[in-house]
Amino acid sequence: MPLGERGGWERSESRYCGVETDFSDDVPSLLSFNISTGGFDYVLALLMNPSYRPSLVEGKGSETQVLPVSGSDLVLAPSQWSSHVVGKISSWIDLDSEDEVLRMDSETTLKQEIAWATHLSLQACLLPTPKGTSCANYARCVNQILQGLTTLQLWLRVPLVKSDGDASEGLTDSWELWNSFRLLCEHDSKLSVALDVMSTLPSETSLGRWMGESVRAAIISTDSFLTNARGYPCLSKRHQKLIAGFFDHAAQVVVSGKPVHNLPKASDSNTEGTQRHTLRSYLDYVAYLFQKMEPLPEQERIELGYRDFLQAPLQPLMDNLEAQTYETFERDSTKYIQYQRAVAKALVDRVPDEKASELTTVLMVVGAGRGPLVRASLQAAEETNRKLKVYAVEKNPNAVVTLHNLVKLEGWEGIVTIISCDMRFWNASEKADILVSELLGSFGDNELSPECLDGAQRFLKPDGISIPSSYTSFIQPVTATKLYNDVKAHKDLAHFETPYVVKLHSVAKLAPSQSVFTFTHPNFSTKANNQRYKKLHFNLPSDGGSALVHGFAGYFDSVLYKDVHLGIEPTTATPNMFSWFPIFFPLRKPVEVHPDSPLEVHFWRCCGSSKVWYEWSVSSPTPTPMHNTNGRSYWVGL
């Protein structure tokens, strides 16, 4: 039973808890004991007798050879195999051994076990941790196998150990091991990681890196559990937080090992007197951890389907937005509240109280859409007792229809004039005191607000105010295995040279974000242009170990007016605003970065006669090719 449905609780997300078992040639009994009696969702079970060595099999190659697997495929229904068994590949295998016989035996066994798991339609198999320092031959064989798999997933078992190197135990940073293995396997999306969670945990920063990796399971050994006052197993606060993080990233939990807690007598048996599963109390605790997680806020629940889902950014200048898109914007009341606050402050600055009844402020909403900023501006005028004359300029003829209806419906005919025109080419009959616009993309200037407002400021008074008065883009390096694999799945260059709008979730943010480009409005300087170049250096925290950078998360922050801002940069993000997801700039080849060698990144904003585009590259620690040269893969049309 999924963890969320136990004990009368119901959570919409399904998370499962498995149990690692010894080899058994009676799989139905193994399932009956661990699933029906024990309450686990699945077993992590050896598929082949651990004493098997191909080289020791008598009559090798003869037709009578029968593999010592755990039983015939017929002992379980196909659906039981696939939902209740994760195959555990023999842990003795060592494909990089100096001993040739062992190496060959290992390779043969690995292939036989995977073939058997495929035959049984298992969903996943756990590969044992590579032994020794090299894993090249192991990875080579796994990579060969991966090429032939369609549905079976492979989980590489990796101990979760400290990044500063437990040299005494011969263990260094387990992330390095995982990274080498998956790079040798060409970043195959069917290869994931299962982490062995020990009693001591690496630093928070080191753990954080795993949230951007494809962690499918956390295997917790019973001796990582502490004992609570009543004698039951529990986990340290740090372990609890880690497990909650894994649940949040859709990883499963597997309980492993022998029971190490002597439970109070009454709990050892159930009411019918049959023996209780000895690991039941560990499972109960895992279920309790899942159930006590805070439920997702309403907006997060609505956005669940967008998590890590790549979307092409809007082109609101070239394309006309659809009603549905406007509707989504308009539901974001926070955005309009911020605009109303900004307009109110600008109105008060523009017209002193004593002149409020005489002077009329000319306010132009440029890119008015279906009118929410017109409404916000009129409300600001009402709130501040200022007189307003509004022009609503919109180039989308479909939105203009809505604007006309709105004006009629609200009785704004004497106050609001609708101009169906591109703001860059409108010849206004008078000049504005205040120019209000919202032409911002997830990266601030990526929907061509600078170019549009350069055109619109022709009809702004020399001392006029632009709301927003400035906006700045930000980037930060991220590990984002899922996003990278989704981009890679397209198998072409263009997708690696396109920024995507995406609700980032399974992403590890590797360093604080830094500002990239800033635009200020109005900008009456004759020398002004909208090309930009920025070189940035990011340093990974020293206590976190190395990490793989798959690309850059991008954000914006905008000063609407004075202290009123609006943005999505994580440290200053406007609370409860959902109009913008971040943007993701992928890298064609992920770059491994160490804490002692900074990542040097370059971003360009390039402008042509008919388009604007970004180019980006990394020059250190390893150079990447230039991305999107001449806007060959991605551009925004003027």
Ligand SMILES: C[S@@+](CC[C@H](N)C(=O)[O-])C[C@H]1O[C@@H](n2cnc3c(N)ncnc32)[C@H](O)[C@@H]1O
């Ligand atoms: C991001 S939407 C914002 C709409 C609305 N102000 C709101 O907040 O819901 C930007 C709007 O600006 C319009 N727009 C973009 N470029 C424009 C231009 N050069 N001239 C006039 N309208 C433009 C688009 O058609 C779109 O309706």
